[in-house]
Amino acid sequence: MLDIESILSHEVPSMCFQCEQARGDACTLTKGVCSKTPETTAIQDYITHLCGRLAVAALKDRTAVLESDLILFNRGLFTTLTNVNFDDEALMRYVHDLAAVVARLGDKDTLETEKDVIDGLKDFGLAARVQKFGATAAGLRETVIYGCRGAAAYADHVVPLDCFGPVAEPTWMMVEAVAELAKDDLDAGALLGLCLKVGEANFAIMAALDAAHNAALGRPSLAPVPTKPVPGKCILITGHDMVDLRHLLEQTEGTGINVYTHGEMIPAFAYPELRKHKHLVANFGTSWRNQRKELPDFPGPVLFSTNCVMPPKESYKARVFTTGRVGWPGCTYVANHDFGPVVECARNSDGFTAESVEKWAGEKDLLVGAMHAEVLGHAETILKLIGEGKLRHIFFIGGCDGSTPGRNYFSDLAEKVPDDCLILTGACGRYRINKLKDYGDIEGLPRLLDVGQCNDVFSAIKIAVALSEATGLAVNELPLSLVVSWFEQKAVAILLTLLHLGIRNIRLGPSLPRFISPEALAILSDKFALKPTNNKDAQADLDAMLAGEK
Ligand code: SF4
Numbered sequence: 001m002l003d004i005e006s007i008l009s010h011e012v013p014s015m016c017f018q019c020e021q022a023r024g025d026a027c028t029l030t031k032g033v034c035s036k037t038p039e040t041t042a043i044q045d046y047i048t049h050l051c052g053r054l055a056v057a058a059l060k061d062r063t064a065v066l067e068s069d070l071i072l073f074n075r076g077l078f079t080t081l082t083n084v085n086f087d088d089e090a091l092m093r094y095v096h097d098l099a100a101v102v103a104r105l106g107d108k109d110t111l112e113t114e115k116d117v118i119d120g121l122k123d124f125g126l127a128a129r130v131q132k133f134g135a136t137a138a139g140l141r142e143t144v145i146y147g148c149r150g151a152a153a154y155a156d157h158v159v160p161l162d163c164f165g166p167v168a169e170p171t172w173m174m175v176e177a178v179a180e181l182a183k184d185d186l187d188a189g190a191l192l193g194l195c196l197k198v199g200e201a202n203f204a205i206m207a208a209l210d211a212a213h214n215a216a217l218g219r220p221s222l223a224p225v226p227t228k229p230v231p232g233k234c235i236l237i238t239g240h241d242m243v244d245l246r247h248l249l250e251q252t253e254g255t256g257i258n259v260y261t262h263g264e265m266i267p268a269f270a271y272p273e274l275r276k277h278k279h280l281v282a283n284f285g286t287s288w289r290n291q292r293k294e295l296p297d298f299p300g301p302v303l304f305s306t307n308c309v310m311p312p313k314e315s316y317k318a319r320v321f322t323t324g325r326v327g328w329p330g331c332t333y334v335a336n337h338d339f340g341p342v343v344e345c346a347r348n349s350d351g352f353t354a355e356s357v358e359k360w361a362g363e364k365d366l367l368v369g370a371m372h373a374e375v376l377g378h379a380e381t382i383l384k385l386i387g388e389g390k391l392r393h394i395f396f397i398g399g400c401d402g403s404t405p406g407r408n409y410f411s412d413l414a415e416k417v418p419d420d421c422l423i424l425t426g427a428c429g430r431y432r433i434n435k436l437k438d439y440g441d442i443e444g445l446p447r448l449l450d451v452g453q454c455n456d457v458f459s460a461i462k463i464a465v466a467l468s469e470a471t472g473l474a475v476n477e478l479p480l481s482l483v484v485s486w487f488e489q490k491a492v493a494i495l496l497t498l499l500h501l502g503i504r505n506i507r508l509g510p511s512l513p514r515f516i517s518p519e520a521l522a523i524l525s526d527k528f529a530l531k532p533t534n535n536k537d538a539q540a541d542l543d544a545m546l547a548g549e550k
């Protein structure tokens with residue numbers, strides 16, 4: 001049980017429970033599990049506070065709001081997402097930029113220095129909010145903010161692909177939701193309504209990102225991904241931003257430097273406009289949580305294009321570069337897609353040799369590219385297989401990966417799924433299941449289909465809706481079960497989208513978010529039959545899902 005009074009009595013009353021790693025009920029006062037310091041937490045809380053004030057000021061006179069203000073609103077929220085930005089100097093620049101916009105919109109009383117921000121934490125920090133609103137309302141308020149952080153990240157990815165236009169309207173929806181939080185008297189029903197509004201906004205943003213990826217990078221299709229490195233100089237890109245990768249590929253074309261994906265960049269191989277670059281040679285490593293184990297073995301620079309960043313070890317820190325919203329103190333930040341310093345570092349690094357690649361000689365290719373257009377190209381086959389009783393059930397098993405032991409649940413479950421069922425996967429949770437075994441196929445249709453990044457859950461939704469239309473069954477009546485691993489705020493945005501769409505019986509794990517109080521959970525369970533994963537008995541969950549448990 002959190003002792004809020006005691007937290008508030010500290011000099012820096014830092015508290016954070018936005019991600020699954022939270023220590024106990026929250027990370028408090030000392031460094032968070034992610035390595036975030038209390039000072040960084042204070043600045044990030046103040047950025048969120050300024051985004052709230054920007055929202056209120058914006059709604060007083062929409063005509064005064066510039067497109068760049070809305071882009072900054074999204075970027076401010078994005079940079080406070082778990083494992084994105086640990087660089088206080090960079091974060092203070094967001095504070096100053098947001099304060100300038102807020103002042104231009106008529107709200108002038110903002111804090112200027114890092115010291116003022118840290119001193120002010122007792123007034124605007126999370127502990128103060130929990131004390132003011134109580135656990136249930138404060139948790140639902142945080143859910144609105146966390147959902148906005150995730151959605152804002154996706155919206156920010158659209159900007160370099162397709163300008164701001166397609167995400168302007170859903171960003172305004174988030175502005176409206178965040179501005180509502182300025183009211184002190186919102187009850188649980190009103191707050192749940194705001195959560196669903198953020199889910200609706202995120203759905204529109206994911207659709208826009210999907211369209212932008214398709215338009216710029218070509219229609220994704222099934223593609224094998226090599227996982228054995230090849231001899232030669234090399235650059236690794238991790239994170240989520242496909243535009244960063246495109247620039248990197250263009251800037252390394254003809255240099256003899258090979259480019260590798262890591263973590264959530266692996267779906268890059270699905271896009272024709274990216275895989276056409278022959279020096280995009282392979283995926284290296286697995287999910288973000290294994291960075292500190294895997295990256296020391298990569299003999300070249302590593303570019304972090306977005307989350308999730310772990311504290312780099314000294315053995316490779318000098319080779320770490322960040323860009324976009326990402327920052328790590330002491331690592332080189334690259335602006336405006338000018339990856340010259342990264343290329344230079346690759347030239348001066350060892351690269352893979354014929355001997356060193358032997359370590360990965362036994363690695364097998366992975367398959368990506370099961371986005372909606374590709375899977376729905378097989379819709380007739382899928383419907384025929386369902387009709388003939390050869391395809392019993394479809395599972396989505398994926399989401400954000402993390403380090404807690406209960407996450408073996410997802411591999412246990414995937415391993416046990418019977419051979420007459422398909423598994424859709426996506427996000428870095430894929431790495432829990434994609435190397436477990438050869439899943440085989442059902443009459444030529446691969447049993448394990450990777451729909452892409454976390455935002456490509458949009459594809460899983462499109463597939464479900466298309467099956468619903470073709471069979472005449474409501475989505476909740478389809479032989480389809482969603483088992484979602486959550487870790488941080490993009491997963492919150494996705495969950496809110498699924499709830500906004502009325503999807504029931506989602507299993508969420510490996511633990512339920514700390515910021516959801518028992519009372520709030522009771523509301524969600526009652527309305528949406530949201531369930532925790534049964535980490536001790538994946539078979540029991542599997543049996544219940546196969547039996548069509550509602
Ligand atoms: S982001 Fe997660 S790990 Fe980091 S301080 Fe917050 S709750 Fe703790």
Ligand code: SF4
Nearest residue numbers: 308400401427428454
């Ligand atoms: S899917 Fe989630 S946990 Fe994984 S890298 Fe992306 S944001 Fe991080």
